[in-house]
Amino acid sequence: MSSVPPSLRTIRKRARSLGRGDRIFLTVLIGIPLAALLFFVWLPALASIALSFTTWDGIELTDIQWIGLENYKEIFTNYPPFWPAVQHNVIWLLFTALLPTPFGIFLAYQLDRKIRFTRIYQTAIFLPMVLSLAVVGFIWEIIYNPDTGLLNGLLNSVGSSEHIDWLGNPDLNLWAVLVASAWRHTGYIMILYLAGLKGFDPALKEAASLDGANGRQTFLRVVFPALKPVNIIILVVTVMESLRAFDIVYVLGGGVGSKPGMELLSLLITDNIIGESSHIGYGSALAVILLLVSLAAIGTFLFQTVRKEDQ
CATH class of the missing domain: 1.10.3720.10 (MetI-like)
Known part of the structure; x- marks a missing residue:
């Protein structure tokens, strides 16, 4: 009994489908660098932008005072x-x-x-x-x-x-x-x-x-x-x-x-x-x-x- 060869669409669908292990691997592979980039680069950059409008000695968070553009002036x-x-x-x-x-x-x-x-x-x-x-x-x-x-x-x-x-x-x-x-x-x-x-x-x-x-x-x-x-x-x-x-x-x-x-x-x-x-x-x-x-x-x-x- 001859088997019917799968269509091209079926082959492509199978190629695109990923197993659970593959999805986890790709998530870890991409997610960890993105999380590190976010935590070590973008969050400090955004925090620096916010702190540039304040005055703070770097000790107590309650001592942060908003002063607007005074630092830039x-x-x-x-x-x-x-x-x-x-x-x-x-x-x-x-x-x-x-x-x-x-x-x-x-x-x-x-x-x-x-x-x-x-x-x-x-x-x-x-x-x-x-x-x-x-x-x-x-x-x-x-x-x-x-x-x-x-x-x-x-x-x-x-x-x-x-x-x-x-x-x-x-x-x-x-x-x-x-x-x-x-x-x-x-x-x-x-x-x-x-x-x-x-x-x-x-x-x-x-x-x-x-x-x-x-x-x-x-x-x-x-x-x-x-x-x-x-x-x-x-x-x-x-x-x-x-x-x-x-x-x-x-x-x-x-x-x-x-x-x-x-x-x-x-x-x-x-x-x-x-x-x-x-x-x-x-x-x-x-x-x-x-x-x-x-x-x-x-x-x-x-x-x-x-x-x-x-x-």
């Missing part, structure tokens, strides 16, 4: 560290965008040309990215030590007798931290751009070469425009790295309490929330400002991505 008018912190964040962004980011792109383009020992170079340049920013900070703290540090030792070997306090001098410490951050950021950008170059059609390079374009012209007029999605990702990464800079500055700056010349928005938030004199309202308002700037950068990236897909 105080930040923009009578809060001296805010504008230096904004200026330093802008300097951080410009430095990162103009030096380590283009250098990382340059290294990626050179390594993509199949030079000898490419793998060794990639590993050596990317190695700082494997380390956390705190570890990078400890490494550069040893390098910048005014008495036994490597940098002053090199200066002494060429005849300089001056012991420069790289992290204590307010005219130098921000730039010293930027160099340490650039050491790590360069490898990150190199790997991102190298991944984009691996998916680039080499026929376009050959066509440009046949048209008489040299290496620089090929990169600027063919490769760089074609890798626009990667360029946007690198731009967003650079902006986000500049805004959330904290770990390495915290280590090199000696902990909570910004040194003169090292003020950043992230450090001001930490100082006001967990510092000796807690001002949760101020810190939350600063966190909201930083959140809005970060959302603007992320929103730009998403807008560019969606528009590209629509086209």
